[in-house]
Amino acid sequence: xxxNQDQPLAQNNQLDTIASSLSVIIEQQQQEVGIKNRxxxxxxxxISSNERIALASIQAQSQYRADNxxxxxxxxxxxxxxxxxxxxxVLAFAAFAITHESKDIIIDSIKMILGFSAGAFGGYHxxxxxxxxxxx
Numbered sequence: 001x002x003x004n005q006d007q008p009l010a011q012n013n014q015l016d017t018i019a020s021s022l023s024v025i026i027e028q029q030q031q032e033v034g035i036k037n038r039x040x041x042x043x044x045x046x047i048s049s050n051e052r053i054a055l056a057s058i059q060a061q062s063q064y065r066a067d068n069x070x071x072x073x074x075x076x077x078x079x080x081x082x083x084x085x086x087x088x089x090v091l092a093f094a095a096f097a098i099t100h101e102s103k104d105i106i107i108d109s110i111k112m113i114l115g116f117s118a119g120a121f122g123g124y125h126x127x128x129x130x131x132x133x134x135x136x
Contacts, residue, residue, distance in 0.1 A: 090113075097105050 090109075094106050094109070097103070
């Protein structure tokens, strides 16, 4: 009979061991869930912080562009006035030379202007293509 009496005690010990193991596993899982909840809170805080930073950056960028758009437009207006004035002066000189029968001066001037323009545009595009290769 002692064997039969030992059997329920052994089963009770096993059940107690299983119950204590299960309680330890449940505690560990609860701790893991708590850790994951804290990680989610941190991630949520990080996302909201990034959102605020992005909105502030967008607002600053739009303000910067609004402030500098006027300056850029004023620069373009001055550039076009300069180009128009120089063109008018060249045409006035050409008209004066033609009326005073100095066509040779006009022909030589046109040769110089075309040579200068070709050199300037060629050099600009050569430099632009060279700088594009350096960036890659």
